[in-house]
Amino acid sequence: MVRGDGQVKILDFGVAKKVPQSDQNTTMDQERAGTPAYMAPEFLLNKVIDGRADIFSLGIVFYEVLAGAHPFSATSFAGTIDGILRQKPKGLRTVNTQVPEVLERIVERMLAKVPAERYANAAELLAELERVQGIAAGAATEQLIPVRTSRRKWMWLAALLSAAGMIGFAGHPLWKKWRPTVSVNKQLVVLPFSPSSNDSSAWAFSNGLTETLTTKLATLTNRYPLQVVPMSEVREAGVKTVDDARRDFGVNLVLVGTFEEAKGMVRVTYVLEDAATKRSLLGDVITSDGNDPFGVEDKVVESILNALDVQLRGSDRTALTQRETAAPAAYDYYLRGRGYLQEYQKPEGLDHAIELFQRAIDKDPNYSLGYAGLGEAYWREYENTQDRQWADKAKQACQRAEALGENLAGTHVCLGTVLKGTGEYELAAAEFRRAVEIDSTNDDAVRELASAYEKLGKPGEAEAAYQQAIAMRPQVWMGYNRLGIFYNNQGRYKEAVSQFEEVIRLAPDSYRGYSNLGATYLALGQYSEAIPKFQKSAEIWPTAFSYSNLATAYFYQKRYADAALTYEQAVKLKEGGYGVWGNLSEA
Numbered sequence: 001m002v003r004g005d006g007q008v009k010i011l012d013f014g015v016a017k018k019v020p021q022s023d024q025n026t027t028m029d030q031e032r033a034g035t036p037a038y039m040a041p042e043f044l045l046n047k048v049i050d051g052r053a054d055i056f057s058l059g060i061v062f063y064e065v066l067a068g069a070h071p072f073s074a075t076s077f078a079g080t081i082d083g084i085l086r087q088k089p090k091g092l093r094t095v096n097t098q099v100p101e102v103l104e105r106i107v108e109r110m111l112a113k114v115p116a117e118r119y120a121n122a123a124e125l126l127a128e129l130e131r132v133q134g135i136a137a138g139a140a141t142e143q144l145i146p147v148r149t150s151r152r153k154w155m156w157l158a159a160l161l162s163a164a165g166m167i168g169f170a171g172h173p174l175w176k177k178w179r180p181t182v183s184v185n186k187q188l189v190v191l192p193f194s195p196s197s198n199d200s201s202a203w204a205f206s207n208g209l210t211e212t213l214t215t216k217l218a219t220l221t222n223r224y225p226l227q228v229v230p231m232s233e234v235r236e237a238g239v240k241t242v243d244d245a246r247r248d249f250g251v252n253l254v255l256v257g258t259f260e261e262a263k264g265m266v267r268v269t270y271v272l273e274d275a276a277t278k279r280s281l282l283g284d285v286i287t288s289d290g291n292d293p294f295g296v297e298d299k300v301v302e303s304i305l306n307a308l309d310v311q312l313r314g315s316d317r318t319a320l321t322q323r324e325t326a327a328p329a330a331y332d333y334y335l336r337g338r339g340y341l342q343e344y345q346k347p348e349g350l351d352h353a354i355e356l357f358q359r360a361i362d363k364d365p366n367y368s369l370g371y372a373g374l375g376e377a378y379w380r381e382y383e384n385t386q387d388r389q390w391a392d393k394a395k396q397a398c399q400r401a402e403a404l405g406e407n408l409a410g411t412h413v414c415l416g417t418v419l420k421g422t423g424e425y426e427l428a429a430a431e432f433r434r435a436v437e438i439d440s441t442n443d444d445a446v447r448e449l450a451s452a453y454e455k456l457g458k459p460g461e462a463e464a465a466y467q468q469a470i471a472m473r474p475q476v477w478m479g480y481n482r483l484g485i486f487y488n489n490q491g492r493y494k495e496a497v498s499q500f501e502e503v504i505r506l507a508p509d510s511y512r513g514y515s516n517l518g519a520t521y522l523a524l525g526q527y528s529e530a531i532p533k534f535q536k537s538a539e540i541w542p543t544a545f546s547y548s549n550l551a552t553a554y555f556y557q558k559r560y561a562d563a564a565l566t567y568e569q570a571v572k573l574k575e576g577g578y579g580v581w582g583n584l585s586e587a
Contacts, residue, residue, distance in 0.1 A: 036269045036283045037070065037077075041085050041113050044269065046287040052115040055125060059110025059118075066103070067095040071111065078194040078258045081269060085113075102132055185475065186226045186308055187507075188253045189234060189245035189275075190214045193268065196260040204339030204352070206259035209268075209293075211338050213301050216320055219441050224310050227476050230443045235342060246275040247541040250477065250507025253281075255304065266290040268300050272307045276509070282307040293332045294323065324405065330363035330370060337373050344380035353377040368405025371397050372414040379418055394418045409439035416448060425455045440472045447482065459490060477506040481516065488520055496520045511540040519549055527553040544573040548580050555587055563587040 001009050040056035042049050063071040071090070072083030083089075089111060092104040106128055112118045119125040192210045195202045211231045218228040229249050239245050242254045257270030271283035284303045288296045298321055305312065312320070325331055337356035343349030357374035361367055375397035382390035398415035405411040416431030432449035435442055446469040453462035466486055470479040484499030497520050503513030518533030534550035537543070551566035567584035571577070 035280045036271055036285060037072070037080050037084070037280065039084070039285065040115070042115060044081060044085060044267075044285055046265075046267065046285070050115070051121055052118045055110050055118045055122070056112075056115075058122075058125075059107055062107050062110065063089065063092065066092055066099050066107070069095070076194065077256045077271060078196065081258055082196070100132070106132070184225055186253055186310075187229075187249075187251040187475075188217070188226065188255060188308070189229045189239065189249055189251045190217070190231070190255045191234070191240065191242075191245065191257075193257040193259040193270070196258055199261070200352075201336060202259065202261045204336040204356075205261065205266075205293075205332070207339035207342050208335035208337065209259070209297060209300070209339075211342070212335065213297060213304070216297075216301055217304070218443075219319070219439065220310065220312075220316060221441050221476070222472055223316070224312075226308060226310055227473065229478075232444055233478065242273055242275055242278055246509050247511055250510030250513075251275050253308075261290055264290045266296050268296070270300075270304070272304075291332075292328055293335055294321075294328060324369045324408065325360075325364045325367045327364040327367075330360045330367050333357070333360035333363065334367070334370055334373060337370075337377070341373065341377055341380070344377070345384070347384070350377055350381055350384070354381075366404055368401045368408055368411055371401035371404065372408075372411050375401055375414045375418065379421065382421070391418065391422055395422075407438060409435040409442045409445055412438070413442065413445050413448065416445075416452070420448065420452050420455065425452050428452045429456065429461075436468070443469070443478065446472075446479075450482070450486070454486075462486060475506065477503045477510070477513065480506070481512060484516060484520070488516075488523065493520050493524050497524075509540065511537040511543070511546070514540070515543075515546050515549070518546075518553075522549055522553055525556075527557050542569070542573065544570045544577060544580065547573065548583065551583065551587065555583070560587050 003009060036044065038057045038060050040049065040053035043053050060071055063069075067090075070080070072080050072087060074080045074083055092099045092107055093101065106125075110118055110125070119128070190210060190213070193206045195206045214228060214231045214234075217226070218230060221227050229245075229251065233249070234245075237244070237248045239248050242256065245251055245254045252275050254273050254275050255270055256273060257268060260267040260269075266288050268286045269283070272281045273279065274281055284307065286296070286299045286303055288299055290296075301320060323331070325334075333356045337353045337360065340349050340353035340356065344353070354374065354377045357370055357377060360370035361374065364370065375394045378390050378394035378397055381387070382394060395415070395418045398411065398418055401408075401411040402415050412431045412435035416428045416435065419425075419431060420428035429449060429452040432445050432452055435445035436449060439445065446465060450462045450465035450469075453459070453465060463483070463486065466479065466483040470476075470483065473479060480499045480502040484496045484503065487493070487496035487499060497517065500513050500517035500520060503510070504517065507513060514533045514537035518530045518537060521527070521530035521533065530553045531550060534546050534553065537546040538550065547566050547570035551563045551570060554560075554563035554566060564584060564587040567580060567587055570580045571584060
């Protein structure tokens with residue numbers, strides 16, 4: 001930060017630890033914290049670290065001061081980490097020609113991938129910088145930049161020296177207590193972890209791990225100040241970036257991460273980001289034995305809860321570590337099966353999922369969730385092929401899952417889904433009711449229960465189910481949105497309006513509430529009220545749906561020119577939509 005008088009102030013140099021001399025050659029897994037995008041390669045690789053890792057981190061800061069950009073910045077978090085590990089940054093002088101060549105060499109040495117090639121300690125680095133400063137201040141024979149350059153032009157070097165000097169204060173107790181502030185009202189989206197390789201098995205494990213840890217976090221949402229968007233919603237909306245998460249779900253926190261599997265070890269690197277500012281709040285690198293998927297998951301969940309500042313009570317901590325199988329290999333196959341199941345539209349994805357769930361069951365014949373996963377995979381096969389044999393197999397697998405895991409919500413959701421899909425709505429509703437009784441935070445169970453009631457022609461019971469979901473999690477906008485859609489479909493527009501207004505209140509950065517409220521006003525014929533809602537929705541995220549509805553509102557106001565121009569915007573976003581082309585033609 002720069003004060004009004006031009007003085008540069010370093011306000012945040014992170015959380016540091018003074019390592020005793022006797023510990024200089026030991027790793028620090030037990031107290032690892034920080035922002036992975038500023039970590040040294042040996043830190044990310046879980047190798048032995050010492051003070052030279054801080055030299056590397058400081059080198060990244062120096063580079064940013066001088067170049068105005070992170071030296072390893074990429075379009076994705078995974079790309080940034082890969083840059084730290086493997087790539088050489090662009091030369092400083094190619095970015096900023098005013099950087100002296102001697103200073104460029106200093107920063108390059110700080111950013112060396114191998115610790116031995118960096119400065120041995122901060123004192124050596126400081127001495128080198130002071131030498132450069134002395135040259136800049138007076139040696140006419142070694143002029144670094146033109147003499148006419150004012151003192152202000154050299155302020156960046158003073159800032160670098162100040163930063164280097166601050167290393168000495170890192171052990172002060174106040175630094176240890178400081179941590180970035182995470183919102184009290186935590187609304188979180190966990191994005192699927194990106195594997196560091198193209199290996200499909202690693203990708204499947206990564207996706208499966210993301211799904212299971214998201215499910216575990218979601219079970220806490222009715223007892224702690226934390227709301228987690230279900231992974232099923234994230235997949236359905238196609239959310240892949242921080243911006244996607246904010247505009248789709250209106251969350252204030254997004255967790256992004258990478259996954260690496262090699263030589264029997266697993267490494268998960270994540271960063272918790274502020275969705276509005278994209279500022280990295282906290283992060284961690286978790287390395288664990290790849291043959292112990294339980295340990296991997298437990299470490300990641302515990303680290304994320306610490307980052308979110310969620311302090312668990314004893315019973316909840318115990319519940320999070322409960323296992324449905326004692327066989328690590330069975331759980332490994334299960335995780336990878338869940339990952340492949342996310343690609344259920346692809347036949348090869350389902351084939352892999354079925355094979356892996358079967359292997360999980362082979363390792364543990366009493367693994368209830370293994371059978372539930374197999375049942376879901378069979379059901380997806382039925383949806384894709386409409387071959388009745390798959391529906392029969394799905395029902396058998398889900399029934400077996402339920403027999404082994406009567407007290408697991410997932411087994412009842414499995415069987416309820418098959419029963420509902422084959423028209424046995426009454427039985428399906430009973431299964432979903434049981435799932436909700438076991439786990440009141442299970443969004444899929446509540447949504448499917450309400451849907452089953454609608455299929456049965458019982459709108460009163462469906463409405464009660466939606467209201468129950470809201471009562472369980474009153475700070476989650478999705479419950480209000482579903483009830484609003486239900487009211488809209490029932491022609492109860494005024495009641496729908498109140499629900500969508502609540503969606504906007506809880507998620508003002510999401511386009512959905514504005515879009516759905518606009519559609520309800522459109523159905524009511526209140527075009528003047530609908531127009532600003534569609535405009536706001538399109539401002540957050542321009543979609544063919546919002547533009548088309550906005551154009552329709554203009555059309556009914558007889559603003560045909562505005563309608564035609566807006567339909568053209570919809571056509572650009574959704575080529576080939578015959579309805580939009582027809583409306584454009586009419587306008």
